[in-house]
Amino acid sequence: MPEKQEKQKKTIDPAALEMLKKAEKAGISTMFNRVDEVKPCPIGAEGSCCRVCAMGPCRMTGKDKEQKTGVCGATLDTVAARGFARQVAAGASAHSDHGRDVALTLLAAARGEAPGYEIKDFPKLLKVAELLGVKVDDRKTEEIAADVALRALEEFGRQTGEVMYASRAPKKRQELWAKLGLTPRGVDREIVEMMHRTHAGTDQDAEHILDQAMRTSLSSGWGGSMLATDLQDILFGTPIPLRSKANLGVLKKDQVNIVVHGHEPTLSEKLVDAAQDKEMIEHAKKKGAKGINLAGICCTSNEILMRRGIPPAGNVLHQELAILTGVVDVMVVDVQCTFQGLAKVASQYHTELITTSPKAKILGATHIEFDHHRAPEIAKEIVKRAIDNFSNRKEVHIPKFSNNLIAGFSHEYIRYMLGGIHRASFRPLNDNIINGRIRGLAGVVGCNNPRVVQDENIIHIVRELIKNDVLVAVTGCSATASGKHGLLTPETMELAGDGLKEVCEAVGMPPVLHLGSCVDNSRILTVLAEVVEEGGLGEDISDLPAVGICPEWYCEKALEIGVYCVASGAYVLFGGVSSPVSGSQVVSELITKGWEKKVGGKLEFYADPQTIVEKALAHIDAKRKALKIDVAKERVLYDMEMRRELSV
Ligand code: BF8
Secondary structure (H helix, E strand, C coil), rough: CCHHCCCCCCCCHHHHHHHHHHHHHHHHHHHHHHHCCCCHHHHHHCCCEEEECCCCCCCCCCCCCCHCCCCCCEEEHHHHHHHHHHHHHHEEEEEEHHHHHHHHHHHHHCCCCCCCCCCHHHHHHHHHHHHHHCCCCCCHHHHHHHHHHHHHHHHHHHCCCCCCCHHHHHHHHHHHHHHHHHCCCCCCHHHHHHHHHCCCCCCCCCHHHHHHHHHHHHHHHHHHHHHHHHHHHHHHHHCCCCEECCCHHHHHCEEEEEEECCCHHHHHHHHHHCCCHHHHHHHHCCCCCCCEEEEEEEHHHHHHHHHHHHCEEEEEHHHHHHHHHHCEEEEECCCCCCCCCHHHHHCCCCCCCCCCCCCCCCCCEEECCCCCHHHHHHHHHHHHHHHHHHCCCCCCCCCCCEEEEEECCHHHHHHHHHHHHCCCCCCHHHHHCCCCCCCEEEEEECCCCCCCCCCCHHHHHHHHHHHHHHEEEEEHHHHHHHCCCCCCCHHHHHHHHHHHHHHHHHHCCEEEEECCCCCCHHHHHHHHHHHHHHCCCCCCHHHHEEEEEEECCCCCCHHHHHHHHHCCEEEEEECCCCCCCCCCCCHHHHHHHHHHHHHCEEEEEEHHHHHHHHHHHHHHHHHHHHHCCCCCCCCHHHHHHHHHHHHH
């Protein structure tokens, strides 16, 4: 590795740094060094390359690129919009296909065909049944669950009308979508139409293409993703706060280590059961281990952290580093963000890499296909393989870094936490935003990207926001980063501004709330809609002093989340690498000023995290001003107001 590259800062995570030194010494390639070897294509990076047909690929380059066209006559604006829209469709497909599989598992469980799965949250089942128009009466739990699953499956393929969950958005937002023709139908239909429209020679009006990108993203945000979250809560339980730890230090030298990685909790939930099975633990002890330790990477990790307290070993850039410890006996992957580079790293250690999804194989990995009809059996087989591999370890090194955390903040729990069991409500949150103790709300979500110093943007932004009295919700790899760096504890309130600290002390909550995996960004949509409904902060999500931030984005799912938040009325800021449409001035303006005028939200990209903080705070303050809550008021809470009105 050239000396210049060696000196580049790669991460702010001490555990990752330790592993990178080890990788360098051993000559093992990871994403952290491949990123220097593979330069990004500048034409593709700015959205100026069209490869939708074989007359090209056509590249619009040079000073006059805005005047150039492809062979078919497509302008740079069409090309950039088309490429971006396809990325949004791919992101929506990933989240929603995940949701569909959960619906199929719920159906199988309800019909008694999926041993090991049961309805863990009956009240949530009833709530979802009501939302989906499923009769409850005095029917059996399984009958209701089967109908909920079938109704959910219909939602994915809904051809006409609107996805039923769109009715969970504020009324004004629904009316705007209807007026603009953005109300989403089923996610399958929207994605197919997006792909059709972007086929060569179909939709060639950039703004029109981007409208469909918004509608496609909404079909996931208020459809496929939201269904994934709800159905997972029904099957595995709605999260409530619990303690855990994060970072590579959660791996154990004297225990069998199984690392789950990917996104779908259907198998990882059963792996938790299998790893806690007495028979399995006995077997591990016979093989010389003290027990079985399960840890996670990425969002399947967030899923079992939120519900079972299983510790995350790291976020997406930790996947190869975990294997480098030499103590991962099995790494089990399912779908999304599970990279092919794993196979090579695993081949240099004793780690067995196991792929499990019928949709995803990696050359060099063992494939044990997941089937929800026999999940506990498959989970035990995987755990047994890990145990049997324990004795094959060679040199081991676990960085001694992990931080305590609290996770498990579902939107249901936040309502309960704020209002208590009898008056669960967002009222106290709204009141504290109105009196200015909480300046605003921010969702900090999404990935790591090896082209950005790992976790640096995320941690800078989260710390600055809470310092400025902004209550932060985190999901995905940003949540794991926050956990690794110790920001998910109640003690973090010491870093918060006085107003936010006071609220956190009163409620007993951290100023940074872990809301779950990336499909669980739907929980953020639900919180925003319920805050609007609670009253006093305008009539739409676009009225709220709130922002969405993705500090280190890397993938299509992140773009899709960004777009559904914008189409729901939010100001969304992406950090790290540049805008995928920066080549086109017209498209750049369409997704910023154009979308702001149309839907009240906009999507912007800034490399510098401090710029993102300043833009976010300026937006929050502008919204406070528009709501006329920008001047300090007498501190009156809802109950005090009521008492005053009642003269008690
Ligand atoms: O879905 S945050 S790197 S793991 S895409 Fe992937 Fe990004 Fe992590 Fe979860 Ni989300």
